[in-house]
Amino acid sequence: xxxxxxxxxxxxxxxxxxxxxxxxxxxxxxxxxxxxxxxxxxxxxxxxxxxxxxxxxxxxxxxxxxxxxxxxxxxxxxxxxxxxxxxxxxxxxxxxxxxxxxxxxxxxxxxxxxxxxxxxxxxxxxxxxxxxxxxxxxxxxxxxxxxxxxxxxxxxxxxxxxxxxxxxxxxxxxxxxxxxxxxxxxxxxxxxxxxxxxxxxxxxxxxxxxxxxxxxxxxxxxxxxxxxxxxxxxxxxxxxxxxxxxxxxxxxxxxxxxxxxxxxxxxxxxxxxxxxxxxxxxxxxxxxxxxxxxxxxxxxxxxxxxxxxxxxxxxxxxxxxxxxxxxxxxxxxxxxxxxxxxxxxxxxxxxxxxxxxx
Numbered sequence: 281x282x283x284x285x286x287x288x289x290x291x292x293x294x295x296x297x298x299x300x301x302x303x304x305x306x307x308x309x310x311x312x313x314x315x316x317x318x319x320x321x322x323x324x325x326x327x328x329x330x331x332x333x334x335x336x337x338x339x340x341x342x343x344x345x346x347x348x349x350x351x352x353x354x355x356x357x358x359x360x361x362x363x364x365x366x367x368x369x370x371x372x373x374x375x376x377x378x379x380x381x382x383x384x385x386x387x388x389x390x391x392x393x394x395x396x397x398x399x400x401x402x403x404x405x406x407x408x409x410x411x412x413x414x415x416x417x418x419x420x421x422x423x424x425x426x427x428x429x430x431x432x433x434x435x436x437x438x439x440x441x442x443x444x445x446x447x448x449x450x451x452x453x454x455x456x457x458x459x460x461x462x463x464x465x466x467x468x469x470x471x472x473x474x475x476x477x478x479x480x481x482x483x484x485x486x487x488x489x490x491x492x493x494x495x496x497x498x499x500x501x502x503x504x505x506x507x508x509x510x511x512x513x514x515x516x517x518x519x520x521x522x523x524x525x526x527x528x529x530x531x532x533x534x535x536x537x538x539x540x541x542x543x544x545x546x547x548x549x550x551x552x553x554x555x556x557x558x559x560x561x562x563x564x565x566x567x568x569x570x571x572x573x574x575x576x577x578x579x580x581x582x583x584x585x586x587x588x589x590x591x592x593x594x595x596x597x598x599x600x601x602x603x604x605x606x607x608x609x610x611x612x613x614x615x616x617x618x619x620x621x622x623x624x625x626x627x628x629x630x631x632x633x634x635x636x637x638x
Contacts, residue, residue: 284308285549286354286398288339288387289361291315293500294404294492296327297542298358302549303329310352312345312361314338327499339383345390356549357391358402359384359476364465370594373464380468381475388479400486400552402545403476407452407493407534407562408466409459412596414450417441421450426462432591437527439597449532449598451566454491454558455605463594477556486556488548493562493601497538497621498628509569510535510576514625517576523585526592529570534562534600537616537624547610560601563614576622 285302287295290311302309310333328334333352337344339361361383363376391397412424424439424447441447450457461467473489480487496510513523544561573585607613616624 284310284352284354285356285358286310286312286348286352287358287360288312288383290332290358291326291328291334292360294495294538294541294545295358295360297497297499297538298360298545299328299332301542301546303331305546308354309333310335310348310354312337312339312348314361340378340386342386342390345386346393349390349394349396353396354398356400356402356552357387357398358404358545358549359387359472360404362404362469362472364406370464376464376468380465381471384472384475388475397483397485400488400549401476401480402488402548403472403490404545405473405489405491405558406466406469407491407560407599407601408463408596409461409470409473409491410452410457410596410599411460411462411466412439412449413452413460413599414457415439415441415447416450417443417445417447422447423458423460426594427597429593432527432593435528435589437530437597449600451564451600451602452491452560453602453605454489454560462596465594473558480556486553488553489556489558490544490548490606491558491560491601492541493534493536493560493599495536495538495541497625499538500625502629502632509533510572510622510625513573513576514622514629517580517582518626518629520580520582522583523573523577524590525570525573525585525587526590527587527597528589529568529573529587531569531595532566532598532600533569533572534565535567535572535618535621536562536614537621540614540616543615544606544610544612547612551610553609557609559606559609560603561606562601562603563616563618564601564603565618566598566600567618572618572622575619576626579623579626
């Protein structure tokens with residue numbers, strides 16, 4: 281198989297790291313990216329190897345997609361281009377729908393127009409597609425509905441079980457957990473999965489869907505107000521600010537380091553799926569937001585974090601994944617602990633000036 285890959289959204293946090301990994305292994309890499317100011321700042325700079333073919337363009341704009349595919353016929357396409365703000369998607373639904381849904385269809389239509397079918401499509405999806413996921417009360421497994429604004433405003437953080445018994449969240453797995461999005465961003469990511477699966481099946485090409493948990497690490501935007509909580513807390517802790525932890529501090533997330541995510545994507549590219557596959561990529565370790573905040577504050581000798589009864593509409597209470605399927609199908613396993621990863625992130629932030637800004 282020719283070693284060539286097109287990465288949409290490839291100048292971003294994950295895309296640029298993946299591009300470097302692919303170039304190191306001898307791949308011919310093309311990147312299509314609009315360099316959105318929210319992600320890249322007002323004065324975007326590229327952090328890509330010199331050999332990467334960079335195409336400045338918008339995945340939602342058909343002529344931009346056409347130009348790329350006239351000049352570059354990749355063996356595989358990694359689709360990373362997406363709007364990612366969970367809370368933002370509730371007030372800017374059209375923007376998320378345009379980029380995540382229409383952008384995906386524009387890319388596929390461009391492939392159809394030029395009569396080209398890649399050997400594999402790889403989609404970076406999200407743990408958000410599961411919504412609240414599956415919970416267990418006693419021997420009963422149930423899927424709670426989205427937490428309402430009124431419920432959150434009343435400080436009722438955990439989804440109630442149908443029986444009234446105490447309930448606990450279960451690790452999500454693509455093979456057994458039903459997707460039930462609770463916000464518009466999540467709904468658009470699930471739509472991406474369905475759209476690409478339908479196109480791949482109709483064109484007899486392969487598809488790998490990787491549902492990513494909370495990705496963090498060096499290279500993540502520190503100025504994007506919708507960036508990951510790890511990068512935000514790390515920057516604030518270095519500035520000796522008090523970290524505010526929402527709800528009761530017991531929100532659970534699965535934080536996965538950027539290098540582990542890149543290796544998972546690389547494995548999917550190196551060993552294309554024999555048939556459509558969907559796997560979960562995370563550390564497999566549940567961490568509360570309060571635990572994360574206390575760890576970062578301790579490393580930076582910052583003030584003790586405080587728990588505040590604030591919340592974000594559309595957020596889920598708990599999210600973590602079972603990595604067994606990914607380890608089996610991709611011959612991959614997460615290697616970075618949260619302590620190692622956060623220290624690497626803090627070291628990287630320390631190289632930026634002033635106060636964690638490029």
